Amino acid sequence: MADTDVKVNEIKSVPKSCHQLIKNAWSAALVSALITVALDVYFWIDGVRSGLVYLNLIYVFISCGLAYGIYRRSRICAVVMLLLFSLDKAYAPVVYNSGSIVFFVLFTLWFSAGVVGTFWYHSGAESQEVSTKKLTLWTVACATIAISIVAGVKFLSTDSPQKAWGDFHRQLDKEYAQGSLPVRLDYYTVLQSAEMADKTLIYTYAIENTNLATISDAQLETQSRSIFTRAYCRGNMVQKYGLIVQYVYTQGLSEKAYSYNKKDCFG
Numbered sequence: 001m002a003d004t005d006v007k008v009n010e011i012k013s014v015p016k017s018c019h020q021l022i023k024n025a026w027s028a029a030l031v032s033a034l035i036t037v038a039l040d041v042y043f044w045i046d047g048v049r050s051g052l053v054y055l056n057l058i059y060v061f062i063s064c065g066l067a068y069g070i071y072r073r074s075r076i077c078a079v080v081m082l083l084l085f086s087l088d089k090a091y092a093p094v095v096y097n098s099g100s101i102v103f104f105v106l107f108t109l110w111f112s113a114g115v116v117g118t119f120w121y122h123s124g125a126e127s128q129e130v131s132t133k134k135l136t137l138w139t140v141a142c143a144t145i146a147i148s149i150v151a152g153v154k155f156l157s158t159d160s161p162q163k164a165w166g167d168f169h170r171q172l173d174k175e176y177a178q179g180s181l182p183v184r185l186d187y188y189t190v191l192q193s194a195e196m197a198d199k200t201l202i203y204t205y206a207i208e209n210t211n212l213a214t215i216s217d218a219q220l221e222t223q224s225r226s227i228f229t230r231a232y233c234r235g236n237m238v239q240k241y242g243l244i245v246q247y248v249y250t251q252g253l254s255e256k257a258y259s260y261n262k263k264d265c266f267g
Helices: 003-013 016-045 051-071 075-090 098-121 132-157 161-177 217-232
Strands: 189-197 200-207 244-251 254-260
Touching: 016 051, 016 075, 016 098, 016 132, 051 075, 075 098, 075 132, 098 132, 161 189, 217 244, 217 254
Parallel strands: 200 244
Antiparallel strands: 189 200, 244 254
C-alpha cells in the first residue's frame, strides 16, 4: 500500500470533529500570541518599560512553538498550551470584567479542545465510535477543570482589601520616612508631596520657570495620564482595590488637577 493510501485511510478513520478541535487550538494559540504582541506594543508606545513586557515576549515565542506542535497533533504541546494559558491568567495582576471573562472562557475552551482533539486523534478510535456530542462534553469538562484551577489560584493568591490597603499605606509611610520629597523631575516640575485621602492618592507638583496658565490642559492631561498608566495600570491597587490617583499642578494660587481610576487604564 502506498504512503498516500495510508494517509487517506488515516484521515478517514479520524473523526472530522477531532481535526476541527485541533485546528481551533493551534489557531487560538497564534491569536493569543498576536494579542499579547499588540498589548505589548500599546504599552511600549505609552511608555511602559516594565519587565512584564519582556516576559510577555517569552510567552509569545512559546505560544507560537506550541501552536506548531498542536498543528502536528502533539498531545504534549496541547496540554502545555492549556497549562501555560491558565497559569498566565491565574497570576495576571488584573481584575476580570465581563469582556475579559468571555475572552478567558473562549480561549480556555479552544485550548481544552486541542487537548481532547489530540488525545482522541492518537487513541485509534474510528469515526463511528466518537460522536460530536462526546467530544463537546469532554472539552467542556476539561475547560471546567482549567477554569476551576485558575479561580482557585486567584482566590488563594489575592490579599484581602484590608491587607492590601495596609501594605500600600506602609509602603507610602516608608517612602515618606526616607525623605525623598520634594524632588525635581525636570526644569519645570517639582514633585512636592504624595498623600492619601481615603482611597485617593494625591500627587502635588509645583510648576517653576514657566507660567502654569500657559500650559494647556491637554498637555498636562496627557502627561499625567502617561505617568498614571506606567505606574499603576499593571498593578492591583487600581485594578482590584479601587485606588484613585490624582495629579495636582500648582503655582501660587493657581491649580490644575486630573484624576484617574481603572477605567482610564485602557481608555
